[in-house]
Amino acid sequence: MEYQLKGNLEYARKGDTAKAMFIQCNEFTAKHLSHTAPIKQMCLRAFNDISEGYSDEQIKQAQESTKETETTGSDLMQALYMSNEDVSKFFIYMKELLTSENIAFVDGEVKLTKPIFDNLSQEDVEGVCGEYVMTFILASVLRDSQRQN
Amino acid sequence: MIPIANPQVTVNNEPVVIVPNTCAYTEGKGEQNVRAGSAGGGQVVQVVTENVESNFSMVKFEIYPDPESIELARSWKSNRNQNVVTVSGTNPEGKSIRRTFNQAIITNNYEVALGSDTTVSLEFQSQPAV
Numbered sequence: 061m062e063y064q065l066k067g068n069l070e071y072a073r074k075g076d077t078a079k080a081m082f083i084q085c086n087e088f089t090a091k092h093l094s095h096t097a098p099i100k101q102m103c104l105r106a107f108n109d110i111s112e113g114y115s116d117e118q119i120k121q122a123q124e125s126t127k128e129t130e131t132t133g134s135d136l137m138q139a140l141y142m143s144n145e146d147v148s149k150f151f152i153y154m155k156e157l158l159t160s161e162n163i164a165f166v167d168g169e170v171k172l173t174k175p176i177f178d179n180l181s182q183e184d185v186e187g188v189c190g191e192y193v194m195t196f197i198l199a200s201v202l203r204d205s206q207r208q209n
Numbered sequence: 210m211i212p213i214a215n216p217q218v219t220v221n222n223e224p225v226v227i228v229p230n231t232c233a234y235t236e237g238k239g240e241q242n243v244r245a246g247s248a249g250g251g252q253v254v255q256v257v258t259e260n261v262e263s264n265f266s267m268v269k270f271e272i273y274p275d276p277e278s279i280e281l282a283r284s285w286k287s288n289r290n291q292n293v294v295t296v297s298g299t300n301p302e303g304k305s306i307r308r309t310f311n312q313a314i315i316t317n318n319y320e321v322a323l324g325s326d327t328t329v330s331l332e333f334q335s336q337p338a339v
Contacts, residue, residue: 071222077293077339175219175224176222
């Protein structure tokens, strides 16, 4: 997965400061389950939270109308913010995950470290976290729900 | 007005654990001289010169001699001037500074003293701080 940065991000590369263009992310492994499991739990709870209060008929109609369009990372972030979940915990887990070994690389070559992550704009933090979750962490759930639909 | 006493130092994007109160740097603005120029009638004018030979930044700090830090220092030394050091800090009032030192090279032949109360002193020279 490749996330194109929207804000300014500078990082050290070969002795000079470079402007980052994108973050390349690799799929996590079982080693990262202690971070990915709570993230998945939070996201599923968030989707559940926002579907509460709607009748089955309304949910079915919404599913029908959005059948053609995919749920995006930004939809996920919106759901999280609107739910009862503690979004700050979500970002703490995501930071730990994205800055662990072999997960994320700035411009595809320099490891995304905590100091680099701390310099990301809010828009980019939400963007990369949302896309990562949709691409890798919720992938299996999304596949299953598409099959059911 | 509260000084910054606990800066964060990173080298090549990785945070470094340093010995408190050991981080110092120069801005790399060089030395400037002021000499007097005689303008006649008892008047003098300032003649300002800049010694660009000293337009490099220095950044130094100390680390503890744990194996991980010793290996890191060794890799920075091997990188020659292919290091980037950043120093940033925020005081309790929320005011902050951040300086980046590009093309930083460890210039001192640092001594790794192994002991319970010893430290390793590293001194980098780099392009002027930005």
